[in-house]
Amino acid sequence: MRITAVTCVKNEGPFLLEWIAFQRVIGVTDFLFYSNDCTDATDRLLDRLADHGILTHLPNPATNRNYQMQALKDAKTQQVVKQADWVWVADVDEFLNIHVGDHTIPALIAACGNPQAISVTFQFFANNGVEAFEDAPVIRQFQHSHNPDIWCDQTAIEVKSLVRADFPLAYYGAHRPFHDEDKHGAPLWTDGSGRPVPPRFRKRANKRRIRAFPARDARAHATLNHYALRSLDSYLVKNDRGDVNREHRAFDDSYWRERNDNGYHDPSILRYAAPLEAEMAALKALPGIADLHDEAVALHRAKRDDLLAQDSYQQMRDQLRAASPFPPMEDALRKELEIT
Known part of the structure; x- marks a missing residue:
């Protein structure tokens, strides 16, 4: 089975090897990376990995x-995508935690009944008080999240999707594939428990349903662990970088607080820790890879230091350190109920 992961990156150098190694452990066979405006060796590390045949x-x-x-539109034309049996569109801070069989994507596909698409629900993992960036696997450092069924005040939580080659695809979206149901009928499409996705989600009944559906009981076979914050150091660098959709987007106090709920401990992804670290070691053993990874780590720390030389970033760090442990919506409710 050929499984191609498609992702976009900018200044993710210290985190690339872990993500690539993890995807290889769960069964991804091919990678298509798009990068732009990198200053932390991300692009050069990807080029060197491409030289070794690891990715495109x-x-x-x-x-x-x-x-x-725009990258996803282009991806549809690339041979590494066209030859795939399945396409997995995800970001470098997202890890597919599979709970069934041998914990690989083929096991997830089998558990879901081999549908044409599988949309797996996010679980946002908190910073949990980690300030300093550490060159160590993210999945080991961050093990606490919100209640899996409720994120902030939402019971419908975002997803990312695996897409089979025969899905009646119009185009890939960041969260789900899009199709014309009037022309092709309803595809076989499940959640992470193998249940049909809600019709309102599948049909894009409204903007809110384009990329989310109720999370309750949706993760029996798989969870999408989303490490949007990581360490405070890395969050400051992320804020400077912006995201893949909007240049110079501000990841403000609200973004942090919404994703920093650490009330639930979920270490289940550590089942992958040993094979992950073995695969990372194998990648680092390839000529030039360890040196470029180390350079990316050093540049990440240097960027943090440059940012913290600015008053605005010192203020941001202090603001986040002092931020309420509750999401804004929960804080508002607590005040309404006069809970202290």
């Missing part, structure tokens, strides 16, 4: 700031 690396084709969507 292309410059992001975007002609405006909509980097991800």
Whole structure:
């Protein structure tokens, strides 16, 4: 089975090897990376990995700031995607935690009944008080999240999707594939428990349903662990970088607080820790890879130091350190109920 992961990156150098190694452990066979405007050795590390046949690396084709969507449009034309049995569109801070069989993507597909698409629900993992960036696997460092069924005040939580080659695809979206149901009928499409996705989600009944559906009981076979914050150091660098959809997007106090709920301990992804670290070691053993990884780590720390030389970033760090442990919506409810 050929499984191609498609992702867009900018200044993710210290985290690339862990993500690539993890995807290989769960069964991804091919990679298509798009990068833009990298200053932390991300692009050079990807080029070197491409030299070793590990992945395909292309410059992001975007002609405006909509980097991800233009890249996904281009991905549909690339041979590494066209030859795939399944396509997995995800970001470098997202890890597919599979709970069934041998914990690989083929096991997940089998458990879901081999549908044409599988949309797996996010679980946002908190910073949990980790301030300093450490060159160590993210999945080991961050093990606490929100209640899996409720994120902030939402019971419908975002997903990312695996897409089979025969899905009646119009285009890939960042969260789900899009199709014309009037022309092709309803595809076989499940959640992470093998249940049909809600019709309102499948049909894009409204904007809110485009990329989310109720999370309750949706993760029996798989969870999508999303490490959007990581360490405080890395969050500051992320804020400077922006994201793949909007250049210079501000990851403010609200973004942090919404994703920093650490009330639930979920270490289940550590089942992958040993094979992950073995695969990372194998990648680092390839000529030139360890040196470029170490350079990316050093540049990440240097960027943090440069940012913290600015008053605005010192203020941001202090603001986040002092931020309420509750999401804004929960804080508002607590005040309404006069809970102290």
